[in-house]
Amino acid sequence: MSYQAPVKDMLFNIQHLAGLDALTAQVPAFADYGLDTAGAVLEECAKLTENVIAPLNFEGDKHPSSWKDGVVTTTPGFKEAFRAYAEGGWQGLVHPSEFGGQGAPKTIAAACNEMLQSANMSFALCPLLTDGAVEALLTAGSDEQRRVVIPKLLEGAWTGTMCLTEPQAGSDLALVRTRAEPQSDGTYKIFGTKIFITYGEHDMAENIVHLVLARVAGAPEGVKGISLFLVPKFMVNADGSLGGRNDAHCVSIEHKMGIKASPTAVLQFGDHGGAVGTLIGQENRGLEYMFIMMNAARYGVGIQGIGIADRAYQKAVTYARDRVQSRPVDGSVAGSAAIIHHPDVRRMLMTMRALTEGCRAMASTAAAAFDAAHHHPDADARQQNQAFYDFMVPLVKGYSTEMSLEVTSLGVQVHGGMGFIEETGAAQYYRDAKILTIYEGTTAIQANDLVGRKTTRDGGQLARGIASQIEVTEGELARRDSVAAHAVLKALRASRQDFLAVVDFIAGAAKANPNAAYAGSVPYLMLAGNLVAGWQLARALLAAEDALATDKAFMAAKITTARFYAEHILPRTASLRAAIVDGAHSVTELALDAF
Amino acid sequence: MSYQAPVKDMLFNIQHLAGLDALTAQVPAFADYGLDTAGAVLEECAKLTENVIAPLNFEGDKHPSSWKDGVVTTTPGFKEAFRAYAEGGWQGLVHPSEFGGQGAPKTIAAACNEMLQSANMSFALCPLLTDGAVEALLTAGSDEQRRVVIPKLLEGAWTGTMCLTEPQAGSDLALVRTRAEPQSDGTYKIFGTKIFITYGEHDMAENIVHLVLARVAGAPEGVKGISLFLVPKFMVNADGSLGGRNDAHCVSIEHKMGIKASPTAVLQFGDHGGAVGTLIGQENRGLEYMFIMMNAARYGVGIQGIGIADRAYQKAVTYARDRVQSRPVDGSVAGSAAIIHHPDVRRMLMTMRALTEGCRAMASTAAAAFDAAHHHPDADARQQNQAFYDFMVPLVKGYSTEMSLEVTSLGVQVHGGMGFIEETGAAQYYRDAKILTIYEGTTAIQANDLVGRKTTRDGGQLARGIASQIEVTEGELARRDSVAAHAVLKALRASRQDFLAVVDFIAGAAKANPNAAYAGSVPYLMLAGNLVAGWQLARALLAAEDALATDKAFMAAKITTARFYAEHILPRTASLRAAIVDGAHSVTELALDAF
Incomplete structure (x- = not known):
């Protein structure tokens, strides 16, 4: 076996350093997550990561994600492994049960996440980014956005991205230039180029929701004029079913020193009339979210x-x-x-x-x-x-x-x-x-x-x-x-x-x-x-x-x-x-x- | 320019820390190598390394040395660059003039070597290994070996290797198993596998001399029973001209994380009747040399x-x-x-x-x-x-x-x-x-x-x-x-x-x-x-x-x-x-x- 999850060490920390017992005693929502449950969850996660996901790590380095005509094909086996991950309920582990999650404490989920990262860091980046998208929507998303999108993310049908970086705006988000133009129907049209987008395009899920930083015309200069938009790869109908292709396209992926299986996309928004996005929260509060x-x-x-x-x-x-x-x-x-x-x-x-x-x-x-x-x-x-x-x-x-x-x-x-x-x-x-x-x-x-x-x-x-x-x-x-x-x-x-x-x-x-x-x-x-x-x-x-x-x-x-x-x-x-x-x-x- | 040789800093060190003036005053052989000469040598080396060798560094990473049917083809441009290096007299810089070298102090040569390494580490490994072979022959080679081989190495017509490592013998040379069988004509037949041989095969020179550690039958166990042999790729006639192909073949090169342009060879000695080698110095003193x-x-x-x-x-x-x-x-x-x-x-x-x-x-x-x-x-x-x-x-x-x-x-x-x-x-x-x-x-x-x-x-x-x-x-x-x-x-x-x-x-x-x-x-x-x-x-x-x-x-x-x-x-x-x-x-x- 190429990886053995350190379950014992993790449980030791959870018990003696994190003090899970005290937490479950104090927080009714965590009452079911005592040490025994933690042990069972960790053992289950160990099985999946050791047997299914870890063996794909070296494969991913040898056969990285590849790009052709806007389509990204991931390493053979990744799609099936992601299915197993999603079906095991792992994407929802730490998220609220009202959206289909397990509501587990981070104290336990962090240990599971470590296993996933040990097993295959390139693979694990996809769920990691999706977790971030879920957090942002939970905090600032509209009821509609939360109701439609979060369950899809938690069941692994869709995945999420964070679209911050542009060629001239890396650490310095004040320099973001991507534009958002308000439309009469309440949506926005998004125009711009985003780079370094982890899993910005791939074949492991049926849809991808991009969380995109952009400026609305007339917004203040610098970071105080940045808003956050939800821009799906495929348009989403009110019932959650998929519509047509949105104007958000992957024009290339990077040739990197490592994490080669993880596609790092250059995304072009709006080259064919504008990518349709919906505002998350309020205008100009994008950086906060x-x-x-x-x-x-x-x-x-x-x-x-x-x-x-x-x-x-x-x-x-x-x-x-x-x-x-x-x-x-x-x-x-x-x-x-x-x-x-x-x-x-x-x-x-x-x-x-x-x-x-x-x-x-x-x-x-x-x-x-x-x-x-x-x-x-x-x-x-x-x-x-x-x-x-x-x-x-x-x-x-x-x-x-x-x-x-x-x-x-x-x-x-x-x-x-x-x-x-x-x-x-x-x-x-x-x-x-x-x-x-x-x-x-x-x-x-x-x-x-x-x-x-x-x-x-x-x-x-x-x-x-x-x-x-x-x-x-x-x-x-x-x-x-x-x-x-x-x-x-x-x-x-x-x-x-x-x-x-x-x-x-x-x-x-x-x-x-x-x-x-x-x-x-x-x-x-x-x-x-x-x-x-x-x-x-x-x-x-x-x-x-x-x-x-x-x-x-x-x-x-x-x-x-x-x-x-x-x-x-x-x-x-x-x-x-x-x-x-x-x-x-x-x-x-x-x-x-x-x- | 992708590399600028730090000539000024090097000369500062040579003058103020190494004290070149005192050395040239004390050592008659170095009388011509004062600070002015050092400056001129460094400037000349800077030109070659900056303009000819440095531009090939990234190329070497993109287009590494490749192996096919026992033949290794180096990165496009390497062969010509090596010719320029050899014709400039750089391979002989630190070696004695009686064999065609320049007899320069190491104090100066080390600075030139740094430039070469900065410019292109993969390329520079070939001269580095040749320097080692020259040193060993100067110390322990027979008059014949020195007379025939060293001038060829210094003019860059041939290059040298160090063949120590075997699959089971890395840091631990006591475990070396390659055998040497004495022949009636005073030569030895060499049998064994050597790995990690830098520039063990390539197309930049007309011949390669392998310095090979091996055991003669009946030698003591461990490092006290190891002898050093000179095993050329092509047999060498008494006048230095080349004869037939010796039984030393490159069966593969490694797929490495870095220095990809430098071919790291697996060499097979003696699979077709025995590779002909001559003893360097005395039997069982190989490790010392x-x-x-x-x-x-x-x-x-x-x-x-x-x-x-x-x-x-x-x-x-x-x-x-x-x-x-x-x-x-x-x-x-x-x-x-x-x-x-x-x-x-x-x-x-x-x-x-x-x-x-x-x-x-x-x-x-x-x-x-x-x-x-x-x-x-x-x-x-x-x-x-x-x-x-x-x-x-x-x-x-x-x-x-x-x-x-x-x-x-x-x-x-x-x-x-x-x-x-x-x-x-x-x-x-x-x-x-x-x-x-x-x-x-x-x-x-x-x-x-x-x-x-x-x-x-x-x-x-x-x-x-x-x-x-x-x-x-x-x-x-x-x-x-x-x-x-x-x-x-x-x-x-x-x-x-x-x-x-x-x-x-x-x-x-x-x-x-x-x-x-x-x-x-x-x-x-x-x-x-x-x-x-x-x-x-x-x-x-x-x-x-x-x-x-x-x-x-x-x-x-x-x-x-x-x-x-x-x-x-x-x-x-x-x-x-x-x-x-x-x-x-x-x-x-x-x-x-x-x-």
């Missing part, structure tokens, strides 16, 4: 990072057990041994493992905060959880994806020369992962969000509150008598202090010297992500020590992994702190013509 | 890392100047600006620049030590320089190539979504670079060399000697009154102390607890490489301050780059020290079946 999709998608992309990291880790472990090369340095084996016996191979595998488990733990905790923020009966609890979740989104997206570059690179490295040969499969993860730090907002965009909206806007108050929570965990570690707990305590305390120093620096510099604050933005994101992931593994260590008797091998491994993370990964915060606090000047000092 | 090739090649692979990093940097700078997106955070531009105005883009470009210049400075200093080690009139000076060079080789190879992964990744990142599209060209560098940390010995193999032969064998004496030299530079920095010098001093001192702590730890642990010493091997290599590169940039800062009046813009940029390196890169040593000294236990603690 798009951010709803984007925040869901950003968290989802973070999960992609964790998913691909785990897949790369599993492959590397398998190779390291099999490949025999050289004698161990400690003389424990007389002849050549499997390379997993060599300390540096162990260091690489442990680094891959610790980063993956750390980010998974962080994402699981963030998902629980999302659920509480949306469903907790107490308004204060909702507000606090929302603030925590908002802080987590750039970390889950930014840190988990950056770490996936490191993990997939180590994955190739463990394979040695074989890793560079495409037939081995390790190289695909390295190529695929590189998109993750770019789309749905580059790491720098996430870091701007972290510095601006999440840190300096409240003068660092929320950030310091998180540090206080970490201090509580330190207190618990201090009361343990294990060597591991004290090793973790030492590293966690030092990293928390690094974090606080940086928060003070960034909050202090934000107004007087914004260049200095933003020069340290990505290092700050990496520091904060590292710390929060390490903190969650510290909490995991506490839980594992308590539960040692229940499953000794698993809990002991968790303790070792947490300790490895604390000793090898957490100390990176010291370097980042130094760079941020001492190094802002030299970032922007070089004369422009000296580059 | 191969290490001569390998040490030359390892340094060369380090240069590849620097070369590809510079190319990625140049491309990213060009894009960052052109691409307009978003307002600068400091409000310096009212509307959207070129992204080079954004602090995080600057941070990425400065990181790329500082890593590249730091590694270039380190490599230049190492080359000077090589030249002095081989040619200095004083035996003590030769010995000291050899020891220094030996310490540098794993750093130049290991650190420069690992940093090239970071730099090429940042290069894609600067391009945003466009970076992931193959037509842009940034992705190619990311894919190409990944081989560098693997071939000619993985980073772990370099680190084993650093820990074993270079550090623990003399109890850390050589390493501490290098730290003392760094302390001398710190003393000079302390006597300056610039802010930059003091910023560099602070970081350099801290990193040197980190280095010393780690040397003590590793030298101390080596015997009692080899797993602990080797668990920190790669982090130690990264720490040492980081420190030495930062040290050389500190020396560069001192020289630039002294020479500020001669070329203000260049020298000011050098000072800023050195300071950036010190503030942003050097502090990483703190994290590495912590991981090595505190973290050895958790590297190997996890039970094997828990992975």
Whole structure:
């Protein structure tokens, strides 16, 4: 089997870090989603992803989606796999039951999503984008739009896209030029070119609904004049049946370094008279709605990072057990041994493992905060959880994806020369992962969000509150008598202090010297992500020590992994702190013509 | 122009860090290679690489070498470019004049090699391997082998290969199984399969000489029973003319993630009666000779890392100047600006620049030590320089190539979504670079060399000697009154102390607890490489301050780059020290079946 879903680790997080029991006790709508149900859902998802979807991953790289005369044909097998996915009800897992969904907590759905991403990131992008479209329609769609479109999306008959980017407008949506012209029947005609549209055209569903950012004539300049439109590939009748072809056409797909099975479309709207669209919500509030999709998608992309990291880790472990090369340095084996016996191979595998488990733990905790923020009966609890979740989104997206570059690179490295040969499969993860730090907002965009909206806007108050929570965990570690707990305590305390120093620096510099604050933005994101992931593994260590008797091998491994993370990964915060606090000047000092 | 050779920076290093003037004054054979000559040679090399070889790089990725019926056809244009390279005398640049070479110091040749690697890494591998073959023949070849073969290699009529790897013998050459059977005429018949043979077959030269590791019947087990053989593709008559086809055939080439234009051959020796080879040097000393090739090649692979990093940097700078997106955070531009105005883009470009210049400075200093080690009139000076060079080789190879992964990744990142599209060209560098940390010995193999032969064998004496030299530079920095010098001093001192702590730890642990010493091997290599590169940039800062009046813009940029390196890169040593000294236990603690 090429992929084994880490169900046990996911359930451990859901139980001990996300605290599913407390959530289900507090939220009546989740009453049916206790740990037993979570276990059953995860096992079912594991079967589908391991057996049906994972085997198509390498195929997708060898036989990418192809374009001919406006039609995109996906990798053989994708269509059938998407049918199986939809029929299993997975597209509706996290969405409301009134539209045909399962209404499951994100705490559970995020774990299922990780499996899907591990199994096949190119494939999984289609459901990920559809989830975003559903979120946007739930928030801002008209009753009609919701009633007609959402059930089709949840049953996998249709899929959704996000059409933001244009050739001149990538990260900078103020530059969007696509036009929307109001028609007498209340619809709009859309004209423009959108690029980088994931699954903008494909053959896996009978219709595609494009969520398109465009400007209505006379709208304000910049991002305040952007509206969001629903533009279907095929027109939709009132009863949901399909009408004629809309004027939205895929003119080409991109030739990419990775995620080759996922068609990245150039879409032309309105070249033949205008694409018919309907407004979502109100005019000029498009960016606000798009951010709803984007925040869901950003968290989802973070999960992609964790998913691909785990897949790369599993492959590397398998190779390291099999490949025999050289004698161990400690003389424990007389002849050549499997390379997993060599300390540096162990260091690489442990680094891959610790980063993956750390980010998974962080994402699981963030998902629980999302659920509480949306469903907790107490308004204060909702507000606090929302603030925590908002802080987590750039970390889950930014840190988990950056770490996936490191993990997939180590994955190739463990394979040695074989890793560079495409037939081995390790190289695909390295190529695929590189998109993750770019789309749905580059790491720098996430870091701007972290510095601006999440840190300096409240003068660092929320950030310091998180540090206080970490201090509580330190207190618990201090009361343990294990060597591991004290090793973790030492590293966690030092990293928390690094974090606080940086928060003070960034909050202090934000107004007087914004260049200095933003020069340290990505290092700050990496520091904060590292710390929060390490903190969650510290909490995991506490839980594992308590539960040692229940499953000794698993809990002991968790303790070792947490300790490895604390000793090898957490100390990176010291370097980042130094760079941020001492190094802002030299970032922007070089004369422009000296580059 | 897609590549501009950094001639000025190279000459700065050659003058101020490598000290070419002192070398030419001391070594009569180098008397003609003063700074003026160096400048002329570099300018000439720049023309060839920029105009002829660089334009073929992207072509090579699009139209890789292909195999059909045992024949390998290289990318269109490669053959002519190789002719131009050979006719310019570049293959002989560093080799002795008695065989038709130019006898130039490595200090100059290394800079030329960097240009070649920047221009086209896939192309440049062919000359790189030929250099290795020349080195081995110079050291251990018979008079006949040297007389007949070396001139052909230097004029580019023939090329050379290194045939080490077999399917079961990658890093572990003890497992080599290829056999050599002595014949009555003094030759040997060779039987076996070699894989991963760079330019093992191609159409750029009239003959190929394979340097092949094989075992003679009855030889000792393991690496002490390996001999080195010269096996030509076409048999060679005494006058150097070509005879019939030898029984060495390319049965396939690999499908790789990068360096696609460079054919990576599977060679079958002796399937049709035996490939005829002649012994190089003495039986059973093959590994020793191969290490001569390998040490030359390892340094060369380090240069590849620097070369590809510079190319990625140049491309990213060009894009960052052109691409307009978003307002600068400091409000310096009212509307959207070129992204080079954004602090995080600057941070990425400065990181790329500082890593590249730091590694270039380190490599230049190492080359000077090589030249002095081989040619200095004083035996003590030769010995000291050899020891220094030996310490540098794993750093130049290991650190420069690992940093090239970071730099090429940042290069894609600067391009945003466009970076992931193959037509842009940034992705190619990311894919190409990944081989560098693997071939000619993985980073772990370099680190084993650093820990074993270079550090623990003399109890850390050589390493501490290098730290003392760094302390001398710190003393000079302390006597300056610039802010930059003091910023560099602070970081350099801290990193040197980190280095010393780690040397003590590793030298101390080596015997009692080899797993602990080797668990920190790669982090130690990264720490040492980081420190030495930062040290050389500190020396560069001192020289630039002294020479500020001669070329203000260049020298000011050098000072800023050195300071950036010190503030942003050097502090990483703190994290590495912590991981090595505190973290050895958790590297190997996890039970094997828990992975």
